[in-house]
Amino acid sequence: MVESLEPLVVRHTHRLPSPTGPAGEGEVAARQFDAALMSVGFKLSAPLLRHLSGLSEDTVVDTAVRTLRTVREMVGDHVEHNVYFVDFPANVPDTFDFWMRCITEALDDSKARPGVLEQLRQGVVNLLTLPSYGRYQHTYAELLAAHDELIAAAGDRMTVLHLGGALDDEVTGLYLALAGSATPLGEEGLSDLKALAGHCASGPQPEAIPVRENRAVVNEARLKVGADLLLDTVTDVLRLACALSGGDVTLQEPTRFRALSRPVRRALLAGLDGVVGAAEAKLADVHAHREEFKRLGERLHPHEYPRWPHAAEVFAVARGELTARSFDSRVEELLGAGDVVAAATLLKSAPGKLLRALDRLLRTAAGEEEREAVVAAVEEVVGSVAGRVVLSVREHLHNRADEPGHRRVFINRMGRAWVAAEDRPSLPAPERDRLIAALDAETRRRLPAPGHLLVDPDVLDVALPLSGKATAAGLGVLPRGSVSPVDGELLRFFVYWKQTERTTDYDLSALMLGADYETVSWLSYTNLSAVDGEHSGDIVDAPEGASEFINLRLGAVQGTFIVPQVNLFSGEGFEEVEESFFGFMLRDGEQKGRPFEARTVRMKSELRGPGRVALPLAFLRGEDGRWRAKWLHLYLKGTPTSNRVEGNRVSVATLLRGIVEREQLTVRYLTELMADATTGTTVWDGTSVPDGPVTYIGLERPDGLHPDSRIVTLENLRDLIPD
Template sequence: MLQSLESLVIRHTRRLPSPTGPAGEGDVAARQFDAALMSVGFKLSADLLERLSGLCEGAVVDIAVRTLATVREMVGDHVRHNVYFIDFPSNVPKTFDFWMSCIAGALDDDASRAGTLDQLRTGVVDLLTLPSYGNYRHTYAEMLAHHDGLIAAAGDRMTVLHLGEGLMSELSALYRALAGSSTPLGEDGLGDLRVLARICVHDPQPEAITVRENRAIVNEARVKADVPPLLDTVTDVLRLACALSGGDVSLRAPTRFRAMSRRVRRVLLGGLDAVVAAAPAKLADVPPYREVWKRLGERLHPHEYPQWPHAAEVFAVARGEKRARSFDSRVEALLGADDVFGATQLLRTAPGKLLRSLDHLLRTASTDGEREAVVVAVEEAVTEVSGRVLLSVREHFHNRGEDPGERRVFVNRLGRAWIGSDDRPPVPSAERKRLVAALDGEIRRRLPAVDRLLIDPDVLDVALPLSGKATASGLGVLPRGSVSPVEGDLLRFFVYWKQTRHRTDYDLSALVLDADYRTVSWLSYTSLAEVEGEHSGDITDAPEGASEFINLRLGAVRGTFVVPMVNIYAGEGFEDVAESFFGFMLRDAEQRGRPFEPHTVRMKSELRGPGRVALPLVFLRGSDGRWQAKWLHLYLRGTPTANRVEENQVSVARLVRGVVEREQLTVRHLTEMMADGATGPTLWDGTTVPEEPVTFIGLERPDGLHPESRVLTPENLRDLIPD
């Protein structure tokens, strides 16, 4: 339990909770711990090293064992990464030559000779029937023996672990940060919040919990601890019921409600009654989830509790016995009747919905007067809308010029992406400029005053984390649309997966596109070696886990874009396997080492999404010849089996084009506003840290910052979003 809680803090904060143990002379063990961390791309901060040195050797060793296990998993070094071709990236054969050698080997094998001859007579050979294809032909130890040690380089990643507060203090602070987040958390973030909410249910709580999914998780812990839940809408009660049944608090997937104790039924029905009694109009929120409410009613038995008549009204609405038109249906009816004035007036009572409906209203408006009414309503409502909505709408209109594009990229909350035609009429320029000015003015007003702002230039092009759903869990992962520099001669992708029950074959591929998004070449199991680089070989079964790699020489790439992808050829999906993750490493040309070297890993992200094709990011070459990564975190539906880069290249190119050419709001947008009122805003040179407290925004916290500094890194960048 201790290790899992420490691990949770380290993953989210890059801080090690203040080590405890008997005093002693642990300096030697602490330095050995630091050296072991450096082998996987981490190191101890100066104050953490000093703290450990004052403990006894045994305590330091125990802490080191726990911490090393955590950071190795963060970087993907907790598993053994073997390769099919033992010398990879050297001596990788041409695809045709390799296949012919597999056939020759099958003909030399008494057990497979007859079947292979039969296939050759038909003109088609199934590679999976060849004994030498698809499975490792050597052990992990034998593979390591073929590779020299890694030559250290100045550009290797080094992530600093800082000294934290006591474990319970760290857990409580992290709980408040996650529960009070102004943006939705990803799946792993919600899982961590569930753990923390149980531990911190009696600790100080966030000032507000505005994200409804977060509130449901917190309410689940409160009910189980016999603490009154926080409920102000009927849907809060529904989400809480789903949480208590182990269901989906986002309400996207159906929940199978469990039998509930009388105490829990009283909590839910009593809360429901109080919400409706205080605001009967909230019954209008019931119809969108009518069927879910019916199923919940079968578990709650509201007829047994006549003392809560308002709760019974909810289920009467769900059954159609009582009419309560939803807010959205009233808006749709007005727009269907071309009553833009009426729809705008109604939406003005729900400012968030007004801003989300803004594009539709402007497209529906047919007169200058209607458009003026819409813009005026928005200018009045911006002060009542969350910062996340303001920024989302601001980004939307930044990409909505007078000329609509031919194609439009759609991405749902799970990362499933698809392309559709963009037949929307343009938004008039005058109204668009007024709206952008109103949104920027309100955002600027809400940003905190900053005495001294210190900014790492590499963070400026990171997309604002408006939703945790747009970012996968992992190390060095940035929100969808972020751009980060790529510095190195060799770029190496890797994928690892371990199947649960069925034979599972994932195929790592890389598609090279030119400036017009046309295919130049690709690397995959069907194209093992090209001018650009090499593929490590196809693994088709992963009961003990399997890895595939692609090695790219960036100077040899003939195109403008490199798109790594993971195709599911057969077996379990990304959400069904025991484990799966993707990442990339960067190396200098003279560096050798194993196929997988943890301290050259720049990014490792979990693969957990819908669809059969994963697109983690795209690499693009600028006009100056320098390479950058743009983060996608997207999944294509693909086909049930046999997904290959050859079949996906057109749809992938269209999708990549849509994402690359869309401009996200970035950290730069907010920091330029913050700098307007800051004293001496500066760009960090990467070496010197000021002695006085600052607000630092960067990819990682520098060692030696004043302890009272406010630090914003990708792990807590959501705190930059104004309320």
């Protein structure tokens, strides 16, 4: 069982659990393993290579087979990436000429000719009815034969795999890290936590599980092994019931509750009874999810268990038969009466709610005295607020500066985004500055003394991962709002999808915008080539999987912004297809190679969102002429079908402007706070590392760090967020 969890460790930590087996002469096999990894942009660390060299050849080969399968999937090399135009990016035709060629070929086809002639008489031809349009005209083997081998370049990606500990220790460590995360996990993280929790439920547990969704997943595993449940609100029980029914523990989507066994029903009812019995006021939490509790009550049959009367009260509140006044209603009543001071005083008993209501309280306050009461309340209880809330409010206050034309960007937990003009009154500068100082001081107090701080400068502009839902699963993916340098002559986007049942057509496009966010040009299936790049050709059906690419020469791009997007034209959505992912590669001009080359991939992210238009990231040209990536992880609602880049230019430009104007809290912010307590700070130059223990913060872990060092990379960046 534990062996099946090894890929999770590799994906999350870039460590290979220490392979075990008989000693032997495995050096040759280990070097062959290393060479195979390098072909897909990975490499064994020196200690891992030495360890494998001392094992038997069979052990090394078995380890290589498993690991190569995992890393190829991480980078998107586990599928065959074919393209419509076999010579892409060379010999991509003019769009109109290509369409006319498809029509000519259809007229030469006796089966297709009558239908095409009828369409021509009507003056409109549907490209999807042409036999040679949108379907591969050559095999993958023929594609490979048409391209020269990739020439190695110093800029190719090389991700190092490090030697881990024993498999059980690595699995337990990963479980404790995910379960005890101070920030919510993304969809993949929750799924991985569920697999780990099933194995680790009887072993060591984190000191605390602050994120409620994580607690639900852990409780499901604990219930199965008969361990005590971790419950302190009635909503914890509701989330657990959702987990047991295979539903959404975030409570964003409705769950259809399954029939539950008697032991499970007893456990849930006992949990509800214990929570309410200890604090009757927690019945008020039922109001936020009344309908869900009603449906759960139909499955639990609380009337059959009179020994748990408090559990029955939960469902009585849900049905409206019992009154339980909510905390929020009391706050609203005070604010409705204009009593801001009383509202702030009441909110001190719920410090997180106080900080979330801070902007409204300051705007509602009648004068300096009331604003002083609000600020004083925050200063009194800020030490009891979760670290990610402290940082979120700090970021919010920074972006509440009074700037003309400022835009508000709204992004929900599913990645849906929209923009509105800022119509709220500005916050008074003295109170705003005082609050920022208080939040900075509280964050500094919670940060551990780092000792010697070693920082990779490339990580400084990475946004703090205040929620795992702001980062898609994948390789080399940064949190929403991060900025990272782009170095290379050729930028190539790719999308891959494989439909589940229905014919599905995704369209990769790239929109180029000017400095004022006006449209300059675009590349898509309706505009296959331009002075700055080429499109690989439209694929309209993916029963065996399909890929599309866009190749851009960065020096020739006329605009200031490049916005790649994936438009759902028809068929299954991003959450319905069997698989879908997006990424980009960087190459030097003379590298040649196939359309997809794993070691040139800089980022590969899963496409799993609720909208019909995916916006993974954008590229910005700075005043220095250099390009940088701005990470978005957004989904537009779009239209049910036929989404095209031409139809969403305005909405994309408006959204991008709002995102670019908003400033994120980044790793730089925390390292500057840490610097006050360090014994020294070194900016890593990419070569030598200090001899003693350090706190290292960077994109990837370098070789040679002292074994007692604390290491924070992209894989565990959430560990920077203080509790």
